[in-house]
Amino acid sequence: MADQLRRHRQPQVTTFTVATPSPTQILVKILAVALNYKDGEIIQAPMKHHKTATFPSNLVIGSDAVGQVISVGSSVTQFKPNDRVLSLCFPLHQTGPAKAAYLADSPGMTDQGVLTEYKLFEDWAVVGVPDYLTDEEAATFPIAGTTAWMSLNYFNPIGVPNIGLQGKTLLVQGTGGVSIMGLQLGKASGMKVIVTSSSDSKLERATALGADYTINYRTHPDWDQKVLELTDGKGADLIFENGGAYTTSQSMDCIAFGGTIASIGYLSGKTDPPDANRTNINVRALARNFVLVGILNGPKDRLQELLRFVEQHQVRPVVDKVFSFEEGQEAVRYLWEGGSSFGKVVVRVASASS
Ligand SMILES: NC(=O)c1ccc[n+]([C@@H]2O[C@H](COP(=O)([O-])OP(=O)(O)OC[C@H]3O[C@@H](n4cnc5c(N)ncnc54)[C@H](OP(=O)(O)O)[C@@H]3O)[C@@H](O)[C@H]2O)c1
CATH class of the missing domain: 3.40.50.720 (NAD(P)-binding Rossmann-like Domain)
Incomplete structure (x- = not known):
């Protein structure tokens, strides 16, 4: 497995400048990222499994992040600094049935993903997080949960x-x-x-x-x-x-x-x-x-409905193993090799800023 990963893309740590949000954006410090089967697939065998997909060069993988809002654009009203937010798998899918056009925008697939330290999101491309969930638990909901x-x-x-x-x-x-x-x-x-x-x-x-x-x-x-x-x-x-x-x-x-x-x-x-x-x-x-x-994941409003349901029933998703940000490559290998994991594998990226 390790050899196969090396033969294809090797996940790398790269440095970027932290950006400033536009009026409709929020700047988020990523706290935890839940990995999915597709994250391993994209690195391991992108052409075999996604024959029709093309990925941006130096793609940052990951779709499911929980993060802390650091700053908000001038017209953002629904979030404020220190709120916790969750990313979406297909942000354009806000409600109703899936449409093919929604697949054109997906962090970690068509667009740079969330396994990173800071990221800008449009304010409509995230949802709030119930307080009872830990960061690691919350990160499991956008893909596996929805x-x-x-x-x-x-x-x-x-x-x-x-x-x-x-x-x-x-x-x-x-x-x-x-x-x-x-x-x-x-x-x-x-x-x-x-x-x-x-x-x-x-x-x-x-x-x-x-x-x-x-x-x-x-x-x-x-x-x-x-x-x-x-x-x-x-x-x-x-x-x-x-x-x-x-x-x-x-x-x-x-x-x-x-x-x-x-x-x-x-x-x-x-x-x-x-x-x-x-x-x-x-x-x-x-x-x-x-x-x-x-089933193609689901819309934002149904993720919000799910979060209300799990809060009401105090459902705590199973986080099988947590890796550090520096162990990101190991985390992807662990999930892709299969056999070992039960429930979700999560990367702890950072602690919340006080
Ligand atoms: N349609 C969507 O929106 C959507 C969203 C998320 C995931 N998916 C897809 O759904 C699948 C599962 O995703 P996941 O994130 O849950 O994967 P995962 O966490 O990587 O699950 C891997 C587990 O699947 C089980 N498995 C492997 N081969 C199996 C087989 N032949 N029969 C029954 N179970 C088998 C194994 O369980 P045991 O070790 O217990 O045998 C393995 O540990 C993947 O194909 C993924 O691409 C689709």
Whole structure:
């Protein structure tokens, strides 16, 4: 892994001058940054995984930051110095359904990211942070939190979340950031949650967090059959489909009649196995009457809705490991290598200024 990272881009520490905010901007001192699968992907295999994407040269990675407002532009009214703010994955996506145009602006992908010491943001490109969260916990919400929240609430209108989730069964694949957030939010919404993992010790941690059932997908490659057994043959009402190529077929075999498969990721690959001899997806969707919905993070107002929900339920996201800013390269490697992390990996960039 270390060799592979070296062969591609090597994360570097570079010095910039701290800028002054324009009238609509705020200057933020970055305190903590939560890493995501894509941060490793961009460094490790940018062309393989993002065939259509181009990245700015010397790209600063990272999308999920919590920071301290240092100064604000002359027309900014909603934030003041010392407020804590959170960045957004797709700042142009403020409300409503995703549009392709929103993908053109994303810190850490199309634009310089947040794994840096100071950054200017437009005042509409951040949200406030509930006081009860630590910096490290708060940093987990823009991507992992919003994605899990949208997967739970895609069909629920803003302002009335979690309708119909009580008592339903959620299946989350693996114990990464999105899945563990899904476990915590699902439990707080009254769902039964099944967690899969390649590791029994991670499954024990999932049980301690409230998972109702666990399945080791390595020792039980027929995990879809296990899901059916655990649900009296009914299947899971909602599945966080994180695996992609090598898991989607099994998800279609254990989704409940009328259920929803939230298409989130591609941890097992993007191309179907060559020997796939499966019933056509159209026929399968008809047979179980399921919905397959693509989840592309979510809008700012739904992140704010999520933050209200977690404050009300005092949900504390799982921060698996915290690295220092100087250990940033190590943090990316740790997450990308997989296998070790459970929940989120966070880089502590700095302490708040007094
Ligand atoms: N659509 C969106 O808006 C969005 C947002 C965030 C992330 N994503 C995508 O969602 C996926 C998960 O992201 P993440 O941030 O949660 O990743 P992560 O934190 O890096 O999660 C990695 C974990 O996934 C599990 N995993 C790997 N291969 C698996 C497989 N074949 N079946 C089941 N689980 C498997 C492993 O869990 P165990 O070690 O327990 O086996 C691994 O530890 C990624 O593909 C990412 O690109 C999409």
